[in-house]
Amino acid sequence: MRRRALLPAASALVLAACTAGPPPEVATPLPELPESFLFAPDAGTGTSLARLMPTEDAGFAALARQALASSPTLGEAAARVEQARAGADRAGAELLPSIGANASVTGQRTNPNSFGGNLPAGIAFEAERVSYAANLTARWDLDLFGRLKASERAALAKVDAASAQAQAVRIALLSEIAASVIDWRTLEEREREIRSDLTAAEELARLAGVRERAGLAPGFDRVRAESSAASSRSRLAALESERTRLLGRLVTLTAQGGTDVRAALATGATTGEIPAPPATLPSTLLANRPDVLAAAASLAAADAQLAATARQRFPTFSLSGAIGLLAFGLGDLxxxxxxxxSLAAGIAGPLLDFGRIAAEIDGAAAEKKAAFEAYRGAVYTALGDAEAGYGLVSAADAEAAAAASEAANLQRAARLADTRYQAGLADFLTVLEARRAADASGERAAAALGRARRARVLLWQALGGSELP
Known part of the structure; x- marks a missing residue:
């Protein structure tokens, strides 16, 4: 009898062994990265990564604190992490026994004629009776082949992916705030330069008016000087639309009102120094870039999920039991x-599913291939961003230096022309042309310096960001 009872279980194991096997191999080689960045500075010339951000600006520090405390995008990312952790807790709980309890009251009425004929003498039959029951039940999947354990690994990897994605959202948020604050400070510098141009143009128009009234110069000189001043006023008015756009963007990023954002921006200013970019290696992107870390975690989750899916071909072993009370009178409970x-042990496994599990395994293998290609894409995106970041810093620095030199030379030429004019060595047209050439040169230099600061923020983000002081 015992051999007959074991025969179905042995048959199930044999059939499962025929269908079971390791999951399909999906090659995931580590992407090959160059030994150095093309535009990276020498190792001895760089500074810390955090210094690329405008941390000395009190306005940026205040807005960053507000955003980290109340940003909806960060709140959503944090909720995604909590969701992933709940999934991991659920997967881990599947490895433990499941214990439950139940109670019931059942009323039953039976027709005596259902037994056919009269009952023997001395045997009474209760047509109606009520039963009372209370039970404690337990069930445990032994997970001998590791299906549940692989599912737990997949869930834990998803937690890592969600955490890395949340960090990526944080870095992107701080980068956008820093870029907007730098643009705001650049607008302030441009406004100062334009006002300086306006003051010089108005002074030139005043002098031309004096000479016109004295009969020493034609009215055309005054008109040309006033047109130069009007051009400066037009450029000054155009700044307000840019300022309004930046204010609205910062309201969105920080989840603060316009008044609060404006007050924060009024608390600080950017210094004139810009730090040198830090020297790093391409391999550091694999450990620092949150999007690369998230893609790696997603690949690990896909690998674990493939293992869990493949283990569906193995039989499952379970233990179950129940202990309780059953009585037909409440006082007898x-x-x-x-x-x-009761105590039971069960075994269940696929015998003939017509390719259902095989299709699921193929789908999981394809998902792992897709996750690997996504990981490779994230790695090379990070490499491209870093290369572009270093190159942009180098180009922006060269532009800022050239613009500053141009502005200094043109302003010096305008001063010399004015001095020669007052000494009678140059005509008014020479002074006006020199002033027109100098106009906007200071604004262009301020804008170029702002782009150099902004390029450092993009490099900070491209290299994976860092904790700010």
């Missing part, structure tokens, strides 16, 4: 005779 119980 706690009598010794009312104690009942």
């Amino acid at each position: 706690f009598d010794g005779d009312s104690l009942v119980g």
Whole structure:
């Protein structure tokens, strides 16, 4: 009898062994990265990564604190992490026994004629009876082949992916705030330069008016000087639309009102120094870039999920049991005779599913291939961003230096022309042309310096960001 009972279980194991096997291999080689960045500075010339951000600006520090405390995008990312952790907790709980309890009251009425004929003498039959039951049940999947354990690994990897994605959202948020604050400070510098141009143009128009009234110069000189001043006023008015756009963007990023954002921006200013970019290696992107870390975690989750799917071809072993009370009278519920119980061991496995599990395994393998290609894409995106970041810093620095030199030379030429004019060595047209050439040169230099500062923020983001002081 025992051999007959073991025969179905042995048959199930044999058939499962025929269908089971390791999951398909999906090659995931580490992407090959160059030994150095093309535009990276020498190792001895760089500074810390955090210094690329405008941390000395009190306005940026205040807005960053507000954003980190109340940004909706960060709140959503944090909720995604909590969701992933809940999934991991659920997967881990599947490895433990499941214990439950139940109680019931059942009323039953039976037709005596259903037994056919009269009952023997001395045997009474109750057509109606009520039963009372209370049970404690337990069930445990032994997970001998590791299906549940692989599912737990997949869930834990998803937590890592969600955490890395949340960090990426944080870095992107701080980068956008820093860029907007730098643009705001650049607008302030441009406004100062334009006002300086306006003051010089108005002074030139005043002098031309004096000479016109004295009969020493034609009215055309005054008109040309006033047109130069009007051009400066037009450029000054155009700044307001840019300022309004930046204010609205910062309201969105920080989840603060316009008044609060404006007050924060009024608390600080950018210094004139810009730090040198830090020297790093392409390999550091694999450990620093949150999007690369998230893609790596997603690949690990896909690998674990493939293993869990492949283990569906193996049989599952489970233990179950119940202990409780069953009585047909409420007063008899706690009598010794009312104690009942059961204990069972089960085995279940696929015998013939017509390719259902194989299709699921193929799908999981394809998902792992897709996750690997996404990981490779994230790695090379990071490499491209870093290369572009270093190159942009180098180009922006060269532009800022050239613009500053141009502005200094043109302003010096305008001053010399004015001095020669007052000494009678140059005509008014020479002075006006020199002033027109100098106009906007200071604004262009301020804009170029702002782009150099902004390029450093993009490099900070491209290299994976860092904790700010």
